[in-house]
Amino acid sequence: MSLRHDVLMLLRGPVISAIRFRFPIGPLPGNEEAVVSTSYHRVADAIDSGAVRLKEATSFPPGIAGEYTSNTLRLSPVRDPASRALAVHECTHAFFDIARKRISDQNDEAAAYAAGMLYLVLCGLGGSPVSGPYDAARPVAEGLLQAYRAGTAGAPMVDLAAWQALRTYIRAHPSYRHLRGRWPDDTRGYPHDG
Ligand SMILES: [Zn+2]
Numbered sequence: 001m002s003l004r005h006d007v008l009m010l011l012r013g014p015v016i017s018a019i020r021f022r023f024p025i026g027p028l029p030g031n032e033e034a035v036v037s038t039s040y041h042r043v044a045d046a047i048d049s050g051a052v053r054l055k056e057a058t059s060f061p062p063g064i065a066g067e068y069t070s071n072t073l074r075l076s077p078v079r080d081p082a083s084r085a086l087a088v089h090e091c092t093h094a095f096f097d098i099a100r101k102r103i104s105d106q107n108d109e110a111a112a113y114a115a116g117m118l119y120l121v122l123c124g125l126g127g128s129p130v131s132g133p134y135d136a137a138r139p140v141a142e143g144l145l146q147a148y149r150a151g152t153a154g155a156p157m158v159d160l161a162a163w164q165a166l167r168t169y170i171r172a173h174p175s176y177r178h179l180r181g182r183w184p185d186d187t188r189g190y191p192h193d194g
Contacts, residue, residue: 003056004047006078007087011044015122016088020155021144023111023163025103033103034155035115039095040088046098047073068093081125085134089116105179110166113137114144114158121145136169 010016020036046052057074060066066075068090078087092112096103103111117137120126126142139162147156170176 003075003077004054007054007073007075007091008044008047010078010084010087011040011047011091015119016040018122018148019088019115019118021114021118022155022157023107023114024157024160025107032157033101033107033111035092035095035111036155039099040091042098043091043094046094052094052098066090068097071097081120081123082128082130085116085119085130088119089113092116105176106167106170109133109170109176109179110137110140110163113166113170114140114163117141118144133166133170133173133175136166140166 017037019040020034022032022034025031025033043052047054051071053072055072055074057066057076060074060076066073066086066089068074071094073087073090073094075087075090076083078084089112092115093108095101096108096111113133114137117126117130117134118141120128120130120134121138121141122145126138126145130138140158143159143162144156171179
C-alpha cells in the first residue's frame with residue numbers, strides 16, 4: 001500500500017478516533033486549545049484535496065525522523081506503531097498550521113509529542129522504548145488514558161504538572177535549541193514546522 005493510503009487510514013482510523021485532550025496556551029483561565037479526532041480528519045481532508053502535500057522520505061538528517069514544513073508532510077513509511085506515532089506527531093503540527101492556531105512553538109511540540117505518545121498508549125504500547133521527548137510525554141498520555149477510562153466526557157485537560165515537565169524537557173532538548181531564545185509562550189511567527 002502507498003504511504004498516502006496508510007496515512008489516510010491512520011488519520012481516519014479507530015485509534016485516532018479516541019484522541020481528545022485540551023492543554024493550556026497561556027496563564028489565563030480559558031486560554032487553552034484542543035486536539036481531537038476531527039483535528040486529524042481535517043488533516044486527512046487537506047491531504048485528499050492537495051492543500052497539504054505528503055512525501056515519502058527514506059532518509060532524514062540525524063535526530064530527525066519526519067517533518068512538516070510549508071504545507072508538506074515528509075514521512076517515512078508508516079508500517080509499525082512507532083512510525084505511526086511519528087506520523088501522528090507531524091500531523092498534529094499540520095493541524096495547528098491549517099487551522100491557523102495561535103500557539104507557541106513549545107506548546108505545538110508538546111501537543112505533538114503528547115498526541116504521538118497517546119497514540120502508542122491507546123494501542124496498548126505505552127511501555128515501548130521511545131526516544132526522549134516521547135518518554136517525557138508518557139505521563140501526559142497516561143493521565144489522559146486514565147481520564148478516558150474514568151469516563152470523562154469531552155476533551156480532558158492534560159495533567160498540568162506533567163504538561164509543564166514535557167515543555168521543560170522539550171526546551172532543553174538539543175533538537176529544539178532554537179526555541180531557547182524565545183519566551184515560552186511567544187506565538188509570533190512560529191510556522192508549526194518540525
Ligand atoms: Zn515536532
